[in-house]
Amino acid sequence: MPFRVEIRAAFGSARFKCQRCGSCCHHRRPDEFGDLIPPERQAEFVEKSNLIYLTEEDIEKIGRRTGLEAEEFVDTLYHEKKGSVRVEDGGKKVILDLPVMKSRESDGACVFYQEGKGCTIYPVRPTACRLFPFVVAEKSGPSGGIILEIGYNPTCPGMGKGKDPDKKKLEKLVLDQFRERMEAIGPKVQRLRMEGKILPDARIYRTMPGKRRRAE
DSSP: OOSOEEEEEOOSOOOBOOOOOOGGGBOOOOTTOOSEEOGGGHHHHHHHOOOOBOOHHHHHHHHHHHOOOGGGTEEOSSSOTTOEEEEEGGGTEEEEEOOEEOBOTTTOBBTTEETTTEETTGGGOOHHHHHTTEEEEEEEOGGGOEEEEEEEOTTOTTBTSSBOOOHHHHHHHHHHHHHHHHHHHHHHHHHHHHTTOSOTTOEEEEEOTTOOOOOO
8 A cells, every 4th residue: 555554443441242133234324414425524424324335355255155246235326336436526526436235225224134043144244244343434644644443333232241352353354444445446546646637635525325315
């Protein structure tokens, strides 16, 4: 990676044991956010939502395991199911459309979750699922670097139970996930910058795919 990446575990003791309750398999897409999340609200969005972001490797593993096409279990705002980079407003706005796991419209649950059975793709579950209830916030570091700050979702019923997490294992999962994402979108962003299509002061937006729209 062409810039410094620092990983910080922003918690002390955070014992956890999965309760098999399925709460993390029901995805929240808060109504107060629109399709595009501006940079100043991304930390708030991460706190209030629990979407499962997918890497290309996640998508490929799940596809091989299930025989499904990406369109059947991946949500993106635009048509490219493995993630896309869009530039609008003459290069002032960069939109990262990162793929997330699709949810059922009936109850908001992951399409691979079954009541009473749990995750039906557990051996190939996405990295984000392996991390949960630990979550990652990306922050700007010194000299243009990035800080990946690991926190946790305090609403998870498994918090405070079991053993302390293996921080080294968590850090590796976080770094691997970040590296896979950068390898997917980094070259696209770099090419657009070299072509002069992204301005130096461009604002970076994230999308919220799959939001169930209220009837007009």
